[in-house]
Amino acid sequence: MSAQQHATALRQALAAGDTAAAIEAADGMVRAALSSRKWNYDFTDAWFRSLYELPAEVRRPVAERVAATLAELPADRELVEVGFDPATALTLLSHGLADDRFEAARDWLLRAAGHHFVIGHLWGVETVVATETSAGRSVPPEATAAFRRTALNRSWVPDGTRAVLTRLTDPPLNVGEAWADAALAAVTGPDDPWLALLRHLTTATTAKPSAGWEETARALADAAGPERMRDLVVALLRQVGRPRTLPLTVGAYRTANDLFDAHNATPLRGLAWLASLLPPDRDTVRALGALVETSLRKVPGVGPRSPKVANAGVVALSRIDGEAALAELARLAARVTYKATAKLIDSVLGDRAAALGLGREEVEELAVPTYGLTSVGAATGQLGEATALLAVSGVKATLSWRTAAGKQVKGVPAAVRRDHPDELAELRASVKDLDKMLAAQRDRLDRQFLARRTWPAGAWRQRLLDHPLVGTLARRLLWTVDGTAVGFADGAPRTLDDTPVTPAPDAEVTLWHPADRDPAEVAAWRDWLERHAVTQPFKQAHREVYLLTDTERATGTYSNRFAAHILRQHQFHSLAAVRGWRNRLRLAVDDTLPPAVRELPEWGLRAEYWIHGDSADHGADDITDSGSFLRLRTDQVRFYPLDAPENLAHCDGRWPYEMWLRDGAEPVEPLPLAEIPPLVLSEVLRDVDLFVGVASVGNDPTWQDGGPGGRHREYWTSYGFGELNATAKTRRALLERLVPRLAIADRCTLEGRFLLVKGERHTYKIHLGSGNVLISPSDRYLCIVPTSRSAAEQPPGYLPYEGDHTLAVILSKAMLLARDTEITDRTILSQL
Structure with a gap:
């Protein structure tokens, strides 16, 4: 018989006053519930209530049978969906009946429920809470936490259940955090x-x-x-x-x-x-x-x-x-x-x-504090007889010590740990704060190119150049002072020929950008930085400049330079946010969204990068558990006036972008690329190039098979070993100067798009754009998955700028493959 048939038989037996038949029907109802392994629409709130409202003489024998069943179950079993669980059934049946077995089952149910994020069905919960509280017993705090979470997670909770939960006021916080x-x-x-x-x-x-x-x-x-x-x-x-x-x-x-x-x-x-x-x-x-x-x-x-x-x-x-x-x-x-x-x-x-x-x-x-720095990038402090030495290198602060005997050591002297624990804790906290602020100020300065920020020379010196913290960044950048380009060296701003510059307090200072400069001057400043061993906190002198191409002049209002790429959506989304772009995740739903947008209020412009969710059939390999696309397909880059109506397109691209016009608004045409200021065009395209360079599946060494169904194999091959983009060309130019200084220089050669590394086993070709590796002469692919450490480490020797993670990966692979007989990684060895 079905659960509903048992319920009908129960109602008939109760109406006839046949207690034995009622017991048999109620027992059948419970057995039907316990044997069900999934949700059954027979089990409604009214169905559960009918068990709860049975006369005591009917409930007791059925409850005793359930208790006997419960006693036979493994002690470590997991809680089943509430409403199907033996302990829940026992609770519904045993209220008001004195029996140690019944109380133990209710306690087990509560504690088991407390390990769940939410409870699937609250009917039994309401009953057990009411039973415990009316008997003067407290509900375990973990169970209270689960009930509260469930009520907050559910869009609808019965009034009776909510009333019961409002009585659970202790503890005031949910345990478990x-x-x-x-x-x-x-x-x-x-x-x-x-x-x-x-x-x-x-x-x-x-x-x-x-x-x-x-x-x-x-x-x-x-x-x-x-x-x-x-x-x-x-x-x-x-x-x-x-x-x-x-x-x-x-x-x-x-x-x-x-x-x-x-x-x-x-x-x-x-x-x-x-x-x-x-x-x-x-x-x-x-x-x-x-x-x-x-x-x-x-x-x-x-x-x-x-x-x-x-x-x-x-x-x-x-x-x-x-x-x-x-x-x-x-x-x-x-x-x-x-x-x-x-x-x-x-x-x-x-x-x-x-x-x-x-x-x-x-x-x-x-608002930028000094964190105890008394000069640009350095400070000393006395703790007893030891001296703390704080120094900034790049975007990291280091703490070392000088003992009373004058010896410099990295470890904290024992006397400092013993006699000055509070001061030591504060000093270490300040170092962490300093690191965080350095990274924040580096990113803020990098965004000033499009902010059109200018400074009076007096404020520039006070807030940037001579600031103990910001000065460690500002002194490694190039500036223009009343139109004259300067860099900082030997204690003063200097021109290309190293002439010191002492600007008037009201002179106008801006960040230098290569888009505004002659190529010969850019090359000269790169030489100047190398001559003075200046490593810039981000690319400035070596910054890629994106000029308008003939193809873009032909298309007029849009650029396809970064179209037809496959990007990892969540990586792109995070990177876009860091670079100041506004974007929304594409979900596999019937909805429309605007493109990724960079608003440029200082220029009255809005840049758009058109993207769509990538999926052949919305399959499981293309979508996360939450319904968002794993990957994106890229399209055009366009510019509009800042106040132009937004464009919208279907999340998966089945409908193209169209301007959403409201209240009778007229459509606004995209602006000709030739009318976009060169610096704006270059910086926006540089951002988009960065998105592709970092988030493209072509950079993933594990995507040799082309991903789901192999449909991106051709793209992976063309990107992973194809022509170099602007960033990779800059990287190649740097490697031309860097490789001769490496310890493995005699094993390395630059040829076209590749860094060739001669090992003992093979010769290897490392692509300068993706970092992917081929084994010569057959061009067999070699999969080497870089560790996060190899990507984060600064390559050896002088570098003119920080932050090129792909360069670090390329050099780490080169060092590894030049000594390929020393490789111990079995995954790599199996491919050699």
Whole structure:
């Protein structure tokens, strides 16, 4: 009999007063549920309720049979979908019946439920919670956490269930996250003001704290002790984002263990606000900045962990007075790419700028701290008899020591660790802060080409050239001072012939760009940098310049230079955000989206890169679990006026881009490429070239088979070993000067698109664009997957610029293959 047939028989037996028949029918209902391995529409809320509402004389014998079945199951079995589980059935049947077996089953069910991200069906949960609370027993905190998550995750929850869950007020935080567990462990008793404060944090349900919320928080913090609260709050904020202390069984929600607990996100927002109300401290600022970045860390298929927590961190920083908080906001402004949070940071800095009567960029520059540096890139500090030596090299700070005897060592002297632990901890924290700020300032300076930024020479020297931190970057760049190009060497700005330049305080200074210069001058400055051993923080003198081609003059309003590529979508999406482009992930849905867009308000322009999701048939090999395309197909690059209506196209490209016209608006034609300022054209095309160069599947050494169905094999071959793009040509020119200085120079030769490396076993051809390798003379492909370390390491010897990861990969492969008899990697050896 089916479940519904048993239910019908049960109703008939109850109507006839036949207890024995009712017991048999109820037993049949339960056995039908327990034997089902998937959802059955017979099992409705009314079906479950009919078990719960049975007379006690019917429920008891059926419950005893279920208890006997439950006792025979393995102790370590996983919780089945609630509503099909023996323990749930037992709970529905045994309420109000005294039996140790019944209570043990209910306890097992609750603890098992607590290991799940969400509970599949809440009917049994409602019953078990009501049974336990009415009997005066507490619900395990992990179960409470699961019930709360389920209610937040479900679009609809029955009123009765929600009413039951509202009674679960303890603990105020969901257990299972490191910071929440530590917060609960810090409660000393029921009268501890910290407990009252935790309850208050759960009311942080608005975007910003109200005056009333803040007043209550201050009063509770004062009662708990402001200094104690500050130390505790900072310690808790530092633990946000650590691995869960209670890993969850996630089912279909595969990324649940990487997310913030949805219930805890609200009190975490309150915790950030609370930090801004406590006595100011540098550690508080650091912890809030880290909270913003941790909250915006992306989870595959989901996106940022918790933008609302990130925004709370920004709000908290905006309410803290002092240079440290402003500096942290300025650092975040250069690092955050999530649109809503970036917009909030921009608004906060804009408000600060208005209050100070300064420009937005000026506030960012003035906010950069020195982190204890007393001269450009260096500082010393005394800790007892030892001297700490802080120095900046590239975009990294290093800390070394000089003992009382004058000997310089890398390790921390024992006396410093013993006698000055607090000062040592602060010094190490400052080094980490310095590294983060250096990277942020490097990226900010790299974006100034399109920002049309100019400085009076006095401000330029103060905020950039002579600033102890920013100066380590600015002194490695080229500038124009009232039209005269200068670089910094031997303590002064100098021209190409090394003549010192002392500009007037009001002289106009801009960043030098090769697009504005004669090729002979560009070559001369490259020689100057090498002569003075200057390694630039990013490509400037060696920056690729993208000139209009004859083909682009023929097409007129669009460039196909970077069309017909296959890119890894998520890598492209992240890189586009870093470079200031606005983009949305293409999903395998019936929807339209705009192209990737770079807005250039200083020029009144909008650049577009047309892209589409790549899939032959929306197969599993082309789409993530969350429904986004794994790869993109690329198309044209176009320019429009900044205020032109946006273009839209279907996510998978089945419908081409068309301008979306509203309220009777007229279509706006794309601008002729010949009318785009050369610097703008070059920088935009350079960005697009970067997207292709980094995200193309042609760079992936594991894609020799062409990916799903082999349909991209021809593309992989043509890209991985084809003609060099502008970036690769720059790399080749550099290698012409670099290879003769290598230890393996006698084994290396540059030929066309390749670096040839002569090993003992074979001769190898490394493509200068992709880094892919062929074995000569048969051009057999050699798959070498670079490690993240090899891509991050700076190649040996002098380099004129930093940041070319493909160059690092090429050189690491060359070093490996030149000594191919020493290779121990079995994967590589099997191909040789």
